[in-house]
Amino acid sequence: AQSVTQLDSHVSVSEGTPVLLRCNYSSSYSPSLFWYVQHPNKGLQLLLKYTSAATLVKGINGFEAEFKKSETSFHLTKPSAHMSDAAEYFCVVYTGRRALTFGSGTRLQVQP
Amino acid sequence: GAVVSQHPSRVICKSGTSVKIECRSLDFQATTMFWYRQFPKQSLMLMATSNEGSKATYEQGVEKDKFLINHASLTLSTLTVTSAHPEDSSFYICSAYTGDYGYTFGSGTRLTVV
Numbered sequence: 001a002q003s004v005t006q007l008d009s010h011v012s013v014s015e016g017t018p019v020l021l022r023c024n025y026s027s028s029y030s031p032s033l034f035w036y037v038q039h040p041n042k043g044l045q046l047l048l049k050y051t052s053a054a055t056l057v058k059g060i061n062g063f064e065a066e067f068k069k070s071e072t073s074f075h076l077t078k079p080s081a082h083m084s085d086a087a088e089y090f091c092v093v094y095t096g097r098r099a100l101t102f103g104s105g106t107r108l109q110v111q112p
Numbered sequence: 113g114a115v116v117s118q119h120p121s122r123v124i125c126k127s128g129t130s131v132k133i134e135c136r137s138l139d140f141q142a143t144t145m146f147w148y149r150q151f152p153k154q155s156l157m158l159m160a161t162s163n164e165g166s167k168a169t170y171e172q173g174v175e176k177d178k179f180l181i182n183h184a185s186l187t188l189s190t191l192t193v194t195s196a197h198p199e200d201s202s203f204y205i206c207s208a209y210t211g212d213y214g215y216t217f218g219s220g221t222r223l224t225v226v
Contacts, residue, residue, distance in 0.1 A: 032213055044156075044205070044217040051213050090155065098144050098209045102156045 002027045002093045004074075006103040014111045019063075019078040021106045023091030026072065032094035033074045035065055036102075039087045047089075050074065061085070086110045114140045114210045118218025125196055125225055133191045133221045135206035141186035142208035147179075150203040150220075162189055196225040 007022040025031055035047040048059025055067040065076045074091060091103040115138040125131050135145060143164050148156040160176075162168040162183035170176045178200075180192040189208075193200055206218040 034213075043219040044207075046215070049213055094213060097161065099146065099158060099161055100207075100215065101158070102148075104155045107153075 002031055002095045003101060004033070004091045004093045004103040006091050006106050008106050009104065010107045010109065012109040012111060013081045015083055016080050019076070019081045019085065019108065021076040021089050021091075021108065023074045023076065023103060024072050025074055025091075025093055027093065030069075033065075033067065034092040034094075034100070035059065035063070035074075035076045036090045036092055037087050038090065038105075044090070047076070081108075081110045083110050083112065114138075114208070114214070114216045116142070116206060116208050116216050116218045118206050118221060120221060121219060122222045123224070125223070127197055127225055128195055130192055130194045131196055131223060133193075133204055133206070133223075135189050135191075135208070135218050137187045137208050137216075140208075140210060142189070142210075143186060144209040145183055145189040146207040146209075146215075147181060147189075147191050148205045148207065150205060152203075156205060159191075193223065196223070198225045201225045 003026045005024045032051045034049045036044045038044050047063050048057045050057045050067045058064045063078045089106045092100050095101045117136045119134050145162050147159045150156045159174045160168045160170045162181045164183050164186050168181035183189040201224050203222050205220045207215050
């Protein structure tokens with residue numbers, strides 16, 4: 001069975017500093033992985049997805065993630081945090097039959 | 113891009129009554145739609161998968177007689193919470209599969225049962 005574990009429930013950074021949100025996956029085969037962001041009172045928005053192509057995936061708003069098979073990780077990074085990045089972030093894995101399984105979420109707080 | 117419109121955004125109902133939530137795909141045909149439930153400060157939990165014209169497939173532990181899902185057309189899926197109780201209060205989100213590992217999500221419905 002496919003699953004993801006988000007290692008931090010809450011991350012706080014200062015504006016302008018790098019962001020690292022950690023996600024490990026468990027899968028019996030090469031997984032398809034996603035990062036979604038949820039802003040308060042807004043729908044989920046796709047940041048990026050990995051589907052067995054390039055291991056370094058670039059997404060929207062300056063985010064990127066690297067698929068590392070040896071570490072079973074798919075961490076989300078951004079070089080410089082912006083106040084508007086404050087939100088809930090979900091690491092997600094495709095579990096077959098078109099279904100997704102969400103991680104527990106990481107709340108990103110950006111301090112001025 | 114593909115848009116899913118979910119209504120209502122908020123609903124308050126009395127205990128024992130039923131509530132219907134609608135999700136419409138506005139500019140594409142959604143053959144597969146998903147319904148999730150999200151408790152405060154928690155993740156999304158998949159409740160069921162519905163394919164147009166077929167019975168919904170419910171996840172383990174989800175009462176199919178309580179959470180009725182209808183996907184009678186390629187642009188509309190509905191979730192009806194029957195005989196709602198306060199413990200059904202939650203944030204419900206629909207999602208449509210758009211192909212090539214693509215998904216679009218509704219903006220969610222906050223249900224409060226009093």
